[in-house]
Amino acid sequence: MIPWLHPLRLEFPPVDTALDEPNGLLAAGGDLRPARILAAYRRGIFPWFNDDEPILWWSPAPRCVLTPSELHISRSLLKALRKPNYRISFDTAFRQVIEACAAPRSYSHGTWISPAMQRAYIELHELGYGHSVEVWMDDELVGGLYGLAIGSVFFGESMFSRRTDASKIAFTYLVEHLKIWGYDLIDCQVYNDHLASLGAREIPRADFIDQLTILLERHPEHEWRATRSFQTKG
Secondary structure, three states: OEEEOOOOOOEEEEEEEHOOOOEEEEEEEEOOOHHHHHHHHOOOOOEEEOOOOEEEEOOOOEEEEHHHOOOOOOHHHHHHHHHOOOOEEOOOOOHHHHHHHHHHEEEEEEOOHHHHHHHOOOOHOOOOOOEEEEEEEEEEEEEEEEEEOOOOEEEEEEEEEEEEEHHHHHHHHHHHHHHOOOEEEEEEEEOOOHOOOOOOOEHHHHHHHHHHHHOOOOOOOOOHHHHHEEEEOO
């Protein structure tokens, strides 16, 4: 059994009480107001649930992360980055990006990015926590990603691609800018081969929580919206 969150309090159970199976399931209930979501991320917890389920909160072990300095760019990705037909932007189409991430994939008809989740993260974007990277071909949005920036940690949420390597291009430009801006860690949540190919790795959950304690107190000084739009390198 997992505990149900109090509808008014922003308290969460300790992450080490999360279930082993399914991995990381910690609690249920509560709501998706910004204060609760931010409180969750600061504790190494995130919401993830299907539209027909109650709100579920997770803290998996181990945790998949990427240090900006450890970004791996394969030869094929480097070739894609050199094509001059892509335009990259930051925070210019957050709503479009999250809607694209929520769209059905070829391998799945469902989505965990429900309308309620979309509204919650759009509100976090409006509050200055949610950010997006967009990849354009002419005026068509062909790839991108979104997540939350808190302290010197970027918490990645989802990415999409309508052209080969478009999501990897978005991620690469994000990581390169996070490195310049002084971010220390990218939370990738759960391991997959796509992220591993870019340099992501798993660390013990306890180590991740220890890092959060330090990194959330750091505040890189930069302006997301100042990084508007630029072409890929030809």
